[in-house]
Amino acid sequence: EPEVTQTPSHQVTQMGQEVILRCVPISNHLYFYWYRQILGQKVEFLVSFYNNEISEKSEIFDDQFSVERPDGSNFTLKIRSTKLEDSAMYFCASRGTEQTNYGYTFGSGTRLTVV
Amino acid sequence: DQQVKQNSPSLSVQEGRISILNCDYTNSMFDYFLWYKKYPAEGPTFLISISSIKDKNEDGRFTVFLNKSAKHLSLHIVPSQPGDSAVYFCAAYPLGGSQGNLIFGKGTKLSVKP
Numbered sequence: 001e002p003e004v005t006q007t008p009s010h011q012v013t014q015m016g017q018e019v020i021l022r023c024v025p026i027s028n029h030l031y032f033y034w035y036r037q038i039l040g041q042k043v044e045f046l047v048s049f050y051n052n053e054i055s056e057k058s059e060i061f062d063d064q065f066s067v068e069r070p071d072g073s074n075f076t077l078k079i080r081s082t083k084l085e086d087s088a089m090y091f092c093a094s095r096g097t098e099q100t101n102y103g104y105t106f107g108s109g110t111r112l113t114v115v
Numbered sequence: 116d117q118q119v120k121q122n123s124p125s126l127s128v129q130e131g132r133i134s135i136l137n138c139d140y141t142n143s144m145f146d147y148f149l150w151y152k153k154y155p156a157e158g159p160t161f162l163i164s165i166s167s168i169k170d171k172n173e174d175g176r177f178t179v180f181l182n183k184s185a186k187h188l189s190l191h192i193v194p195s196q197p198g199d200s201a202v203y204f205c206a207a208y209p210l211g212g213s214q215g216n217l218i219f220g221k222g223t224k225l226s227v228k229p
Contacts, residue, residue: 004158033216042221043159043204056216091158103149104217106158 002026006092006107013082013114021077021110023092032075033093033104034067036060043091049075082114118142119207121220128227134192136223138205141186145207149217150179150190153202162203163190195227 005024013019025032034046047057047067054067066078075094079086089111093104120139128134138148146167151159165172165179165188172179178191192199205220 006158035219043219045216045218048216093158103151103161103164106151106160108156108158 002105004092004094004105004107006090006110008110009108010111011113013112015084015114016081019079019082019112021079021090021092021112023075023077023107024073025075025092025094026096026105027073029094029096029105031055031095032067032069033095034077035091035093035106036088037091037109038085038088046077046090079112082112084114087112087114117221118145118209119205119218119220121203121205121223123223124221125224125226128195128225130197130227130229131194134190134195134199134225134227136190136192136203136205136225138188138190138220139186140188140205140207142207142209142218143186144209145218147208148179148181148188149206149208150177151204151206151219153204153222159204192225195225197227197229200225200227 007022011019032049035043036046037043045058047061048055049067064080068076089109091109092107095104118141149164150162152162153159163174163177163179165181170181176192181188202222202224204222206217
């Protein structure tokens with residue numbers, strides 16, 4: 001079964017440093033997403049990406065965040081200057097156009113710890 | 116503003132019994148709903164969905180019921196198994212399954228005891 005792959009599984013970084021979280025979505029999917037879950041809280045939408053541009057972003061996704069699909073396979077989330085409150089599980093997801101369930105396929109997540 | 120609410124953070128059920136997980140929503144524009152299951156250290160996994168034109172969708176041991184007038188949906192698992200122990204998230208599409216973005220509830224942690 002096709003999978004969404006995320007690397008690394010765990011990233012520890014110092015406050016103020018830049019991090020890049022990587023995702024390889026399912027190859028024939030067209031819609032890409034980043035979500036995050038702070039420990040003990042709900043899964044929150046960050047950004048959606050379609051046709052090589054951001055289609056929607058949440059209030060969380062401020063100027064410190066950016067996304068890119070540099071080579072047609074990877075989908076990356078960059079945080080320019082990490083803050084302690086950026087510590088969370090970050091999930092990448094992708095979706096095709098099939099109408100069987102409209103569900104996303106999520107990756108296993110990257111646990112980001114900002115120290 | 117919590118548009119999708121799961122008011123029970125946890126639920127404990129005996130193996131073989133029915134598990135009922137509840138979800139309420141506030142946005143009447145939602146018309147497609149999904150349940151996701153999440154194990155620790157894994158991403159959410161799609162479980163079952165329902166369109167607003169239906170009031171019930173069944174897939175094996177899992178049934179989702181939708182009450183549009185009450186803006187309420189529930190997930191029934193019967194019989195419950197220990198492997199069902201996970202966090203269950205209710206989610207909704209505000210744009211009816213287009214490129215809209217899923218809105219998640221906070222989740223309910225289900226524990227199925229042998």
